[in-house]
Amino acid sequence: MKVLFYLPVVTPWWFGELIVPMMRALHDDAEIHVLIGSLWRNTGIEAEHLAPLADLDRISWHIVGDEGCEDFRTNGAAVPGLLDLVAQINPDLTLARSADTATLEQFPGTVRYIMEGEQPPFVILPLRILIEDKPFALGAMPAEASALADRCVSAFGEVWEDSDRFRRPALRADWRTVFGLPRGRPVLTVPLHYEHEENFYLMHSRFPEGVDLVRHLLRTLDKDVFLAVSDHPLNRRYVDRKELDRLILDNSERVALCQIDGVPGGASSVLAAHADAVLIEMSKSWSLAAHNGTPMIHIDGANPAGWLRSTPLSDPGLQHWPSARLPAADPDEARRYFCWHLGTRVFDPYTLTFDRLMQHVSGRVSDSIIESNAEILRNRLQKAA
Structure with missing residues (x-):
């Protein structure tokens, strides 16, 4: 062979x-x-x-x-x-x-x-x-994997039940205070990709640079929606973030950069558990949102499975968000998918x-x-x- x-x-x-x-x-x-x-x-x-x-x-x-x-x-x-x-x-x-x-x-x-x-x-x-x-x-998950998924659900029953304790990471009621987020406003968490020149996968992203994504969201989303940005940790180490930081500072009434130490998964894991919705495209935050039952909004061009029930960023219905409730991933299908994976x-x-x-x-x-x-x-x- x-x-x-x-x-x-x-x-x-x-x-x-x-x-x-x-x-x-x-x-x-x-x-x-x-x-x-x-x-x-x-x-x-x-x-x-x-x-x-x-x-x-x-x-x-x-x-x-x-x-x-x-x-x-x-x-x-x-x-x-x-x-x-x-x-x-x-x-x-x-x-x-x-x-x-x-x-x-x-x-x-x-x-x-x-x-x-x-x-x-x-x-x-x-x-x-x-x-x-x-x-x-x-x-x-391919349709022909259905029987295999059933076997995995049985084998991973204990693992899945134990994973429930990860659904709500630490901070619980204090998460807005820790990140300096306003109360009474819907929060959309915006996890950013790794933007180093070695990441050629960004050729498939509509917004290869996070600063352009944040600008787009500020232009198009309801002004009541607050953007909680979580940057990839390697961006802070290897990528110039001056332009992004300046944009966030100039729009502090609508967006904040969220960082925290000592919590597995960092700010992204906390926000995916507690925010009103998670923006997804190519980062792993979609799986955090699916596991936590947090609604997802996907950038056009992303390829989410139907069971994720993700809302396209271009959906006209988002003009009425946050008054309109967004759907979350199907919890039964989430269990089947993760166990199969x-x-x-x-x-x-x-x-x-x-x-x-x-x-x-x-x-x-x-x-x-x-x-x-x-x-x-x-x-x-x-x-x-």
Whole structure:
């Protein structure tokens, strides 16, 4: 079997910590090809990243150099010879860390995306990876997985009941006071994406820069709606936020930047539990909102599953919000989705086997995998108690 690792936007950390263990797991059972770029905008690799892999002597490496660095990340089909190379390899399975979905639609064989497995509030380490048909299909579960979901609901019954204590993070009645939010006004929490140049997934966002999103919301939403912005923690470390901070300061009667230490998940987790609605697009905050039963409003272009009951930001009915009550996610479907996700999709790259990978690829996962994942989650919850 031929397996192609197609890795245009893999960071060096992701490569070493998460992708290499997968390569080692498959090395003796498949013909492996790796198509990756040289280091650019903190994606790709250098010679130093290959040196520790000398023992993986059956892997064929295909490295895109500096000349095609940008196209490789954003429009791989435009890289001369790339599609011809993939056709020559003719992979049975492509495992992709890529934001460029259009190019992958032209690949032969089965294509799966390698994504982060965590969906808050569940802490799932070491089950940190998943592979899926389409990235950012929020809450999507195929109809044919219904029977599998039933098995997962049974296996994760204890985990789900214990997760109820995460529904309302600390601060409870004091959350508005802690963040300096006004009383008597509806609060829309606005979690911002990671905006570093390495995040090529932002090519799919309508508002790649948070400051533009906040401006849009200030222009279009009822002036009584208060915006509670939670910034990605890495933005505060690596991205210039002067323009965003100035905008928030100049509109302090309508928007605040919310930050807090010592609470798992930070401000986003607290706001997703207590706010009147959560704005969603590509961040993980949608799962916090679904778990807490908090209504969601999605930016046009986002892809939320029907059971999330999310309201489009362009919906004319929002002109009457907050007087009109917004729907929240279906609680029964939320339970089914999360149990299915935890039981069948996530895995530890360090203990992966070829057989287990193929089960995840097919979506037909054995009871032993479901029970193993459930046991890991039960142990983590007990340690956190």
